[in-house]
Amino acid sequence: MTLVKFNHQPARTFSSLVDDIFNGKFINRDFATSDFFGQHAPVNIHENKESYVLDVVAPGFDKGDFKINLDGQTLTLSAEKKTEQTAEGDKQIRREFSFRSFSRSFTVDENIDADKINAKYENGVLKVTLPKKEAKQETVKEITVA
Numbered sequence: 001m002t003l004v005k006f007n008h009q010p011a012r013t014f015s016s017l018v019d020d021i022f023n024g025k026f027i028n029r030d031f032a033t034s035d036f037f038g039q040h041a042p043v044n045i046h047e048n049k050e051s052y053v054l055d056v057v058a059p060g061f062d063k064g065d066f067k068i069n070l071d072g073q074t075l076t077l078s079a080e081k082k083t084e085q086t087a088e089g090d091k092q093i094r095r096e097f098s099f100r101s102f103s104r105s106f107t108v109d110e111n112i113d114a115d116k117i118n119a120k121y122e123n124g125v126l127k128v129t130l131p132k133k134e135a136k137q138e139t140v141k142e143i144t145v146a
Contacts, residue, residue, distance in 0.1 A: 029137070040102060041058050041102040051130055051131040051132055052130040056127075056128070058124060061079050062081070066119070067079070070117065073107055073108055073109070073110070074105055075108050076104070077105075077126070078103035098105065111133050113133070117130055
């Protein structure tokens with residue numbers, strides 16, 4: 001036999017529901033201070049003949065907010081956006097965003113041409129292209145026996 005408890009709450013009026021919404025009972029007040037994406041920004045990785053392409057979903061950032069570093073075989077993508085100050089005469093009723101940041105690191109193989117890596121930020125998606133090095137074909141050398 002399983003004992004099941006029910007939490008019976010009295011019927012609510014529409015006005016009390018609206019009050020709860022605006023007083024933060026249904027909205028996480030820590031949303032603004034927590035990391036916007038949880039632990040990491042979502043990334044899709046595509047491969048074609050010429051390159052690898054990383055699509056990073058990062059809405060609300062500017063091009064200048066991103067830092068992309070390649071240290072050895074570790075590619076690090078990061079972004080940081082701080083709050084903008086409001087004008088002196090403005091009255092702030094509610095502020096739910098102030099700081100967002102993320103950082104992702106990937107291990108790249110030695111076939112990546114580091115000098116030709118490029119990035120483009122458009123419509124909330126950072127697209128990082130990692131071109132592959134041209135494959136060197138081994139030349140066959142015939143050696144005659146003397």
